[in-house]
Amino acid sequence: MNAPFAVSTQAVQRSEVDELLVAPSLERRRLQCYLALLVGDLVALLAGFALAGWLYDTGRGLQMALVYGQVLLPIFLTLALYNAAYSTEALRDGWRGIFRAEVSMVVAVVVVVFVQFLMKSSAELSRGAFSGGVICAMGLIAWSRLQLRSFVHWRCGANVINELIIDDGGPQLRMPGAIRVSAAAMGLRPNLKDPDSLDRVGLVLRNIDRVVVSCPADRRAEWAMVLKGANVDGEVLDDEVARLGAQGARVTGQHGLLLVSAGPLGIRERAIKRIFDVAFSGGAILALSPLLLVVALAVKLQDGGPVFFVQRRMGRGNRFFNMYKFRSMTQTLCDSNGNVSASKDDQRITRVGRFIRGTSIDELPQLFNVLLGDMSLVGPRPHATGSLAGDKLFWEVDRRYWQRHCLKPGLSGLAQVRGYRGATDQESDLINRLQSDLEYLEGWTIMRDLHIMFLTARVLVHDRAF
Structure with missing residues (x-):
């Protein structure tokens, strides 16, 4: 009498298992x-x-x-x-x-x-x-x-591994190729006091290689505990990580710590970059010394003012340094704070200044900044503290602006070779530069620096170099 009932129960259980399997094993x-x-x-x-x-x-x-x-x-x-x-x-x-x-x-x-x-x-x-x-x-x-x-x-298949997103009422998450299930529709609950609930979650996670759970903050701890025993790479979505820009996490004692900043270059990369900077800038100063002397003399004879324009700029580690340029504006109208960006028909620019700005010769004294270690040949361009994008200060446009200061500022950069230079009349002018600077920070190699230096030679004379 019990045999048919047992067969029927096994059939129901097998059917339920098949229903809860969301992917074949890969x-x-x-x-x-x-x-x-x-x-x-x-x-x-x-x-x-x-x-x-x-x-x-x-x-x-x-x-x-x-x-x-x-x-x-x-x-x-x-x-x-x-x-x-x-x-x-x-x-x-x-x-x-x-x-x-x-x-x-x-x-x-x-x-x-x-x-x-x-x-x-x-x-x-x-x-x-x-x-x-x-x-x-x-x-x-x-x-x-x-x-x-x-x-x-x-x-x-295209994804090679089975990735699963469990939507339990948290923010919407998109992962190309991932399988998405609704916790409510599948009857999934992270109830640590109910073995049947845990078994149901385990059936859904069968054959899954990686799972991400999106749920409200009050259920993250329960889901985290469930995933720890699920024999799967499990993650719980927490947008606070994105807001803090966290790069990793660790546990010390009873406290959890999020890594929110790290030097982009190790000691070996810094040594390679510094050797390249010193060798190139030193050689360039010697090779260009006749040109530097001629330009210095021309600037001096223009109006008798100082040869160099010295301006305080923000460098690595959010520290100030004095950046050198050949003076291209009349002495009385020089803007030491950079409140007004130079424009194409700027009346403050002298005749000599217009030529050296149009050919980027005015930037050559920054080779001495590179030699002194304040700057690098390649990196985010340093900005004056009073620089405006539209009617806002640069850091008021995008709070990520300060991230660009984790490296030494550069004589040239990725933004410059892409044509993002000149006046910042609109906020988008700064955003384009910032995106390029942050992209440069993500993956430094000496070959990339050499490539940017090569491309810089093509944009020394530029329609926005004024």
Whole structure:
């Protein structure tokens, strides 16, 4: 008599489980993709060396190249695994996976060559076959991974992982590719005193890799506790983090701390940037010394006033410094506070001043600021404290304005090479510059500085350089 009832109960439970599952598992499919990438790299490496060896010497070259490939293969695979060439990020971004695989290949080659050098057996190494094999293998690895993009998309979809947003009455959150469910519609409650409620949440989170809960502040603690036991990467939405601009969090004792600021450059990056600044500015001052002397003489002869215009500007760490420029305005009308931006037909500008401003020569004395360490060659341009955008002070337009002072101000910057210079007649003129400055702060590299310096040469003479 009890058997039919038991079967019926199991059927209902199975039906409820199927109803609450919001996504199929992608874990096994990701493993299949990792394996496909690994096999593809293995075949590409050996095929590359085989091809190079056959082209180098049909018989003996092929045999030697395959030996080189077999020696390189385990080192490459070890480094590739360590370098996350077979990871979720590599599946998500094909080019990032290719970059990590190629870096692993380069390091593996360096290791093999170094070992050959230590063993003093480099004479046995056919440089042509080995070099050709490395080049062919790297090319085939990139090609193989690009071909496998369609396989990854077929097995795992565009997002690679299952992301879930649980809407429990909090702010609306948009995440491309994420699954969205309503807590009310699904009957999900973070009730820590009700095992049945927790079981229901667990069923919904089955096969989910990452979940974000958007709920009112009074339910965040309960959801946080539920997610801790859910075997899933869980996050609770809190807009206070965005308002504070928090970059991370940690717990000290019984207190939670939000990281709201951090130096954008480490000591190594600062050292590289400073060496570049000193070397370039010092060399530029020596090379341009005849021009600097001629301009200084022309400014002096114009009206007998001082050669340099010195203005207090805001620099790194929100600290003031004296910035130098060749004086381009009449001495009596110089605006030391920068309350009035120069305009195209500004009557305060002298004849010499109009030329040096139009060619950006008036900015050259700032090379001495760079040499002294007050400025850098590339960075956010320093502004006078009284500068206005429309009828507002710069920091009144956007409170993010102060963030730009975490780096040394620059002789040129990303905003300047994009054409955002000259008078700030409207608030949008400042916003455009600020956006570029904040973008520059997000990802500094010496190559980016070199690129900006190269682009600066193209905008020295500019229709807004007045």
